[in-house]
Amino acid sequence: MALRPAIGALAACCMLCAGSAIALDIDFEGNLELELRSFPKEARHAEMEDNFIALAGEVELGLFSPSGRHAVIVKPFARYDKHDHERSHADLREAKYRYVNGPFEATIGADKEFWGVTEFLHLVDIINQTDNVESTDGEQKLGQPMVKFSYASRYGTLTAYALPFFRIRQYVDPKKGRPNGGFIVDDNTTLFESGEGRRTDDYALRYQNNFGPFDIGLSWFDGTARDPQLLVPFPPEASGLANGLPMLQAHYAYLTQAGLDVQATLGPWLLKLEATQASENRYLPDPDFADRPSTRMAQEEVDIFRATGGFEYTFYNLFDSGTDLGLVAEYMYDERKDDAPHPFGNDIGIGLRWTANDPQSTAILFGGLIDLDTDSSSISLEAERRLGRSFKAILEARFIDKVGENDDGEEDAFAAALADEDSIRFRLAYYF
Amino acid sequence: MSFSFKLTPLFTAAALLLPSAALAERAGLPGANEPEARGKAIAEVTDATNLGFGDTTSEMEMVLTNANGDVSERRLRFNTLENKDVTDGDWSMMIFDEPADVAGTAMLTYAHILDPDEQWMYLPALKRVKRISSVNKSGPFMGSEFAFEDFSSQEVGKFSYKWLRDEPCGELTCHVVERRPLYKHSGYTRTVAWTDTTHYQSRKVVYYDRKDALLKTLTFGDYQQYLDKYWRAHELFMENHVTKKTTLLRWDDYAFRTGLTAEDFTQNSLKRAR
Numbered sequence: 001m002a003l004r005p006a007i008g009a010l011a012a013c014c015m016l017c018a019g020s021a022i023a024l025d026i027d028f029e030g031n032l033e034l035e036l037r038s039f040p041k042e043a044r045h046a047e048m049e050d051n052f053i054a055l056a057g058e059v060e061l062g063l064f065s066p067s068g069r070h071a072v073i074v075k076p077f078a079r080y081d082k083h084d085h086e087r088s089h090a091d092l093r094e095a096k097y098r099y100v101n102g103p104f105e106a107t108i109g110a111d112k113e114f115w116g117v118t119e120f121l122h123l124v125d126i127i128n129q130t131d132n133v134e135s136t137d138g139e140q141k142l143g144q145p146m147v148k149f150s151y152a153s154r155y156g157t158l159t160a161y162a163l164p165f166f167r168i169r170q171y172v173d174p175k176k177g178r179p180n181g182g183f184i185v186d187d188n189t190t191l192f193e194s195g196e197g198r199r200t201d202d203y204a205l206r207y208q209n210n211f212g213p214f215d216i217g218l219s220w221f222d223g224t225a226r227d228p229q230l231l232v233p234f235p236p237e238a239s240g241l242a243n244g245l246p247m248l249q250a251h252y253a254y255l256t257q258a259g260l261d262v263q264a265t266l267g268p269w270l271l272k273l274e275a276t277q278a279s280e281n282r283y284l285p286d287p288d289f290a291d292r293p294s295t296r297m298a299q300e301e302v303d304i305f306r307a308t309g310g311f312e313y314t315f316y317n318l319f320d321s322g323t324d325l326g327l328v329a330e331y332m333y334d335e336r337k338d339d340a341p342h343p344f345g346n347d348i349g350i351g352l353r354w355t356a357n358d359p360q361s362t363a364i365l366f367g368g369l370i371d372l373d374t375d376s377s378s379i380s381l382e383a384e385r386r387l388g389r390s391f392k393a394i395l396e397a398r399f400i401d402k403v404g405e406n407d408d409g410e411e412d413a414f415a416a417a418l419a420d421e422d423s424i425r426f427r428l429a430y431y432f
Numbered sequence: 433m434s435f436s437f438k439l440t441p442l443f444t445a446a447a448l449l450l451p452s453a454a455l456a457e458r459a460g461l462p463g464a465n466e467p468e469a470r471g472k473a474i475a476e477v478t479d480a481t482n483l484g485f486g487d488t489t490s491e492m493e494m495v496l497t498n499a500n501g502d503v504s505e506r507r508l509r510f511n512t513l514e515n516k517d518v519t520d521g522d523w524s525m526m527i528f529d530e531p532a533d534v535a536g537t538a539m540l541t542y543a544h545i546l547d548p549d550e551q552w553m554y555l556p557a558l559k560r561v562k563r564i565s566s567v568n569k570s571g572p573f574m575g576s577e578f579a580f581e582d583f584s585s586q587e588v589g590k591f592s593y594k595w596l597r598d599e600p601c602g603e604l605t606c607h608v609v610e611r612r613p614l615y616k617h618s619g620y621t622r623t624v625a626w627t628d629t630t631h632y633q634s635r636k637v638v639y640y641d642r643k644d645a646l647l648k649t650l651t652f653g654d655y656q657q658y659l660d661k662y663w664r665a666h667e668l669f670m671e672n673h674v675t676k677k678t679t680l681l682r683w684d685d686y687a688f689r690t691g692l693t694a695e696d697f698t699q700n701s702l703k704r705a706r
Contacts, residue, residue: 102695320570322571
């Protein structure tokens with residue numbers, strides 16, 4: 001008897017819940033893709049695969065209150081790669097609650113944030129870790145846990161981020177995976193400068209506004225660098241070898257970085273600039289290991305200035321054909337030049353983008369990168385087209401065109417490491 | 433000189449033969465002897481019929497048909513905020529729903545009269561907002577027979593006008609006015625627009641390309657009135673006479689004065705658009 005009111009209350013509660021559930025707007029969408037990758041040149045090691053097959057999927061579930069003020073968005077992604085088990089991975093690209101009230105927006109949970117304006121290299125973009133196994137262009141990112149507050153007014157948009165957890169960069173399977181840059185990184189030996197490891201007190205700030213043709217962003221980041229410094233472990237016997245390749249240890253330094261991004265939109269011209277001034281502790285080169293930094297060396301605080309900028313110009317409706325041809329040229333600079341731990345010390349990128357503007361949204365993108373110090377060059381080609389209503393085919397090819405030398409006759413190590421890792425990637429995606 | 437001297441009385445006589453047309457037209461329009469002023473005044477009357485709409489939300493289906501009869505479809509939503517400053521253009525947000533591979537892509541536009549519009553595109557796969565050039569006027573919109581400029585708001589100041597004639601159009605009478613774009617990068621030398629003299633809404637537009645050759649014809653159908661004042665055509669049919677391709681736009685779910693504010697037209701709201 002005494003239970004009855006309780007059951008009644010429970011039933012009423014359920015009905016209320018159901019009632020409010022019905023009042024929610026629900027979005028559900030996603031895609032599934034079949035991926036084939038091929039590496040036509042002979043691998044470094046016989047155990048490495050030449051051809052890879054994979055399946056991937058991403059769904060997005062959104063629940064929105066009728067006013068639009070409250071939203072819960074969950075966006076899981078997963079890939080199964082038959083040959084590379086490091087590429088078989090899952091990630092919550094987004095899993096967040098968002099509250100909006102007029103100019104104010106708050107987000108709690110995993111999310112992705114993009115900062116910046118340039119096409120070849122994203123310097124100021126730092127919130128998310130790169131999903132390094134997904135693609136080699138660095139455009140895919142892992143979901144970043146955050147608490148974010150943003151306020152948009154006529155004086156611009158100010159956004160503050162608290163980033164309580166850090167995510168490490170993943171590398172392809174050490175035995176079978178490709179592309180392989182001539183080394184292996186062991187996740188189990190990851191080093192963090194921050195005593196708290198993956199539990200961090202990182203924060204970031206961004207101010208963004210537009211003044212007529214100018215869009216300007218200023219940013220500040222204080223926390224664990226997303227880019228690791230790769231170290232030779234010491235003593236070396238502890239490092240081990242796989243496929244005869246050196247096993248390196250990833251060290252994530254504490255980093256502060258100020259960023260500026262500007263775009264001027266003048267008729268068909270887009271003029272772009274990104275610049276960063278960063279400060280972090282880096283291990284010094286070890287003379288015993290061909291000047292690779294090793295864990296036994298001291299650390300030194302370094303200030304690093306980097307910049308990239310250029311233009312994008314589009315010929316719209318070329319010869320009244322209805323098609324567009326866009327031209328992108330960007331210069332990439334790092335004050336460390338040749339000594340920079342990445343290939344973009346003094347480089348030029350050239351891009352051509354042709355869009356057919358047809359019902360199938362056919363587009364072709366050509367990209368070329370030239371290192372001005374060594375004359376090394378690489379080329380990429382991407383083509384995509386919608387098939388029917390719901391399918392899309394995407395073809396990508398990336399290859400090293402030339403491995404050059406600097407003025408001292410030293411071979412370009414970055415280009416040389418990838419010289420045999422040319423790749424062709426085909427994807428057939430179904431969208432729903 | 434003598435020729436026009438003869439023509440003017442002839443025209444007056446013709447107008448007298450069409451008393452209904454003469455009566456239906458808005459009082460105070462400049463006469464046939466001032467075709468430029470008369471053409472612009474007609475555009476101003478049309479513009480005034482939309483004054484004070486506040487904001488609208490709407491959905492649109494787009495049906496593309498090529499010369500072989502192959503069909504492809506798109507779905508979009510539009511949010512528009514009227515600019516209280518009549519010397520400047522409206523703000524709008526366009527959100528793509530279909531095809532599914534472009535779902536979530538959104539475009540924010542601050543339209544201006546003769547200065548270039550300001551436009552930002554949101555690319556959901558990269559979660560990137562990109563300021564884009566608004567120079568692209570004559571290119572096809574989403575592979576359709578509509579050009580970008582056919583979609584942008586048609587502020588009076590964007591064109592010069594010349595009234596050509598009045599003539600019956602279906603059950604109504606129409607002013608026929610030639611418009612020449614004053615903004616740069618248009619794909620047209622001129623368009624000829626039929627505007628009815630009862631509600632002052634567009635019924636038909638004929639487009640002439642940069643070489644002044646007949647290019648395409650747009651017809652407006654299924655007009656419905658909202659808030660007892662604002663007319664919206666729910667079917668727009670564009671026919672390209674050169675390629676024989678057609679595009680049908682079907683508008684649905686028009687809502688007026690939904691409470692949208694400037695805060696719904698920021699880059700933050702562009703990223704939230706869905």
